[in-house]
Amino acid sequence: MKLIFSIVLSLVSSFIFSxxxxxxxxxxxxxTNGVHINAHGGGIIFVNGVYYWYGxxxxxxxxxxxxxxxxxxxxxxxxxxxxxxxIVLRVENNPNSExxxxxxxxxxxxxxxxxxxxxxxxxxLELKGQGYDAAxxxxxxxxxxxxxxxxxxxxxxxxxxxxxxxxxxxxxxSIGEHQLKSWTPEWLEAIKNGMLVRRxxxxxxxxxxxxxxxxxxxxxxLIHAAEDNLTLHMSELSDDYLDFTEKWTRVAPAGHxxxxxxxxxxxxxxxxxxxxxxxxxxxxxxxxxxxxxxLWESLENPCVGKDAALTFHSQxxxxxxxxxxxxQFIFMADRWKPDxxxxxxxxxxxxxxxxxxxxxxxxDKWDLDFYNN
Numbered sequence: 001m002k003l004i005f006s007i008v009l010s011l012v013s014s015f016i017f018s019x020x021x022x023x024x025x026x027x028x029x030x031x032t033n034g035v036h037i038n039a040h041g042g043g044i045i046f047v048n049g050v051y052y053w054y055g056x057x058x059x060x061x062x063x064x065x066x067x068x069x070x071x072x073x074x075x076x077x078x079x080x081x082x083x084x085x086x087i088v089l090r091v092e093n094n095p096n097s098e099x100x101x102x103x104x105x106x107x108x109x110x111x112x113x114x115x116x117x118x119x120x121x122x123x124x125l126e127l128k129g130q131g132y133d134a135a136x137x138x139x140x141x142x143x144x145x146x147x148x149x150x151x152x153x154x155x156x157x158x159x160x161x162x163x164x165x166x167x168x169x170x171x172x173x174s175i176g177e178h179q180l181k182s183w184t185p186e187w188l189e190a191i192k193n194g195m196l197v198r199r200x201x202x203x204x205x206x207x208x209x210x211x212x213x214x215x216x217x218x219x220x221x222l223i224h225a226a227e228d229n230l231t232l233h234m235s236e237l238s239d240d241y242l243d244f245t246e247k248w249t250r251v252a253p254a255g256h257x258x259x260x261x262x263x264x265x266x267x268x269x270x271x272x273x274x275x276x277x278x279x280x281x282x283x284x285x286x287x288x289x290x291x292x293x294x295l296w297e298s299l300e301n302p303c304v305g306k307d308a309a310l311t312f313h314s315q316x317x318x319x320x321x322x323x324x325x326x327x328q329f330i331f332m333a334d335r336w337k338p339d340x341x342x343x344x345x346x347x348x349x350x351x352x353x354x355x356x357x358x359x360x361x362x363x364d365k366w367d368l369d370f371y372n373n
Contacts, residue, residue, distance in 0.1 A: 020080035022367040025347040026313070026335055031074060031082045039072050040334050040344050043109035043211065043318040045119075045145065051076045051323075052145045054108045054121065057087060058341035065341050067091050067105040071123065073146060079322075079330075079368070088147030089121060089140050098138065099151050102128045105138075107317065109212040110145070111220055113241045119145050120241040122212050122222055125154050137207035137222060139242055152242065156204025157222065157235050161246045163197065164293065170194040191254040196227035205233055205248075209258040211318060212237075213292075216264070221292060223251075225258040229276045232257050234292065251296050257285060263319040263351075265327050270358055272302060272316045272331065279338040281310040286358050302351075303360045312362055314347040325371045331360055 020029075029037045039055025046052075057072040058064045071089040074082040089108070091101045099105065104126035111120050118141050125138035138154035162171060170193050177195050180187040200206060210224035220237040222244075227233075232251040235244050251257075257273040264270065269289045275282040286299040303311055314333035322328045333347040350370050352359040 022080065022365050023348045023363075024365050025349060025363065026345050029082075029346055031084045033084060035084065036343070037074060037082055037084075037346070038342060039074055040336075040341065041107040041317050042332065042334075043107075044320050044332070045110050045112060046321075046323050047112065047145050049077060050145075051079060052085075052110070053082060054088065054110050056106055056108065058344060060340055060342050062339055065104070065338065066102050066128075067099070068101055070099075071105060071108045071121070071149070075146070085146050088142070089149040089151065092151075097151075098125065098127060098136075098154055100128050104128075104132070106208075107210055109210070109318070111212050111214050111241055112145075113220075114218055116240050118143065118240075119149070121149050122210065122241075124208055124210050124224070132208065135206035135208050135226075137210060137224060141242070155207070155244070156200070157207055157224070157226075157233065157244050158246065158248050159204035160202065161248070162201075163233075164247060164249045166194065166197070166250075171198070173198055188254045191227065191230050194253075196230065197250070200227070207233075209260065211260050211262060213262040215292065221262075223260045223262055223271070225260070225276075227253075229258050230254050230256055232260055232273070234294075249293050251294060252287070252298070255285075259316045261316045261319040261332070263321065263329050265329070265353070268356070270319075271296065272319065272358065274311065274315045279336045281313045281315060281335075283309045284311040284316060284360070288356065299357045302358045305362050307362070308360075312347055312349075312360075319351065322368065322371065325368070328371045 031037050038057050039053050042055030044051050044053045053074045057069040059068050070087045070091045073085040073088040076082045091099050106124040108123040121140045125136045127134040136154040140149040140151045142149040177190045206226040207224040214220045220241050222235045231253045235248040256276050258276050259274040261272045271287045273285045283301050286302040287296040289296045314335045316333050318332040320330040329351040331349045331351050335345045337344040349360050
């Protein structure tokens with residue numbers, strides 16, 4: 001009798017909490033079990049009619065920003081109601097593992113590789129006890145979108161490789177550049193001219209906040225904050241998405257961007273980023289380019305209206321193409337709660353366009369019928 005009651009209660013709870021029919025940005029978002037969704041810094045893929053949302057699994061307290069569980073996954077057929085599919089990449093108890101419990105795993109993104117039939121997850125990895133000094137890009141793989149994902153390795157990308165179109169004159173250090181005072185015009189000019197690219201040339205470039213973008217021709221790219229978060233790098237992935245091709249370029253050198261999210265509309269590439277203010281929100285930036293390799297043109301802040309200067313108290317994590325709505329996209333962002341990360345909420349907003357520029361307006365509540373207007 002107790003078992004029957006438990007099953008009935010579970011079904012009733014699932015029914016009660018699976019009736020979302022809209023997005024309410026910034027508010028608590030419960031899964032079909034009635035628990036706040038725990039998938040921060042996330043990204044989404046669409047497979048056979050189902051959306052899969054991968055994110056950082058946070059825990060309570062300031063220590064909850066280290067990875068004590070791993071990467072979570074939720075699935076949905078309508079984008080409103082999400083089922084918890086559990087931890088799909090689990091941290092390890094082996095203290096010698098790069099993903100040992102207590103490391104930092106951030107911004108996981110999954111891409112399906114048509115050639116290999118594998119699901120490939122990239123994420124920003126910081127080694128346990130090293131703060132943010134490791135600055136590595138890590139990769140895991142699975143046969144199933146629900147995992148489990150098997151950890152493979154981490155990289156400092158593009159070791160021993162100069163960026164494309166990097167002028168030969170910048171491959172040697174300038175006299176006295178290491179004595180320049182930070183944030184002076186001379187120092188910023190040295191950054192633009194590759195001072196930190198040269199510094200990291202032998203050991204590989206840094207990779208912190210990152211995303212993965214798969215183009216129409218199935219070429220995939222890791223876009224990552226590098227050079228002490230001062231410059232974004234666009235790095236082409238190998239055909240199996242597990243390594244780098246040695247083709248890479250710099251985006252907005254010395255621009256101090258992080259949290260990149262890339263999408264494409266009508267043959268034009270767009271990118272939304274943020275400034276670098278730790279866990280505190282700041283003004284978003286946007287860029288466009290006719291080629292993935294640039295040149296990327298600054299379009300300034302895509303947000304308009306109240307709290308636009310703080311990106312509505314959030315930070316970009318991903319831009320999601322809406323299935324069945326050609327050329328329509330959802331801006332995904334997080335409201336970070338560093339004192340209690342598990343309480344962080346999500347800000348999803350429709351992306352509009354005005355004269356070739358992406359526009360983000362605040363809505364207290366909205367749904368997918370927005371794209372039918």
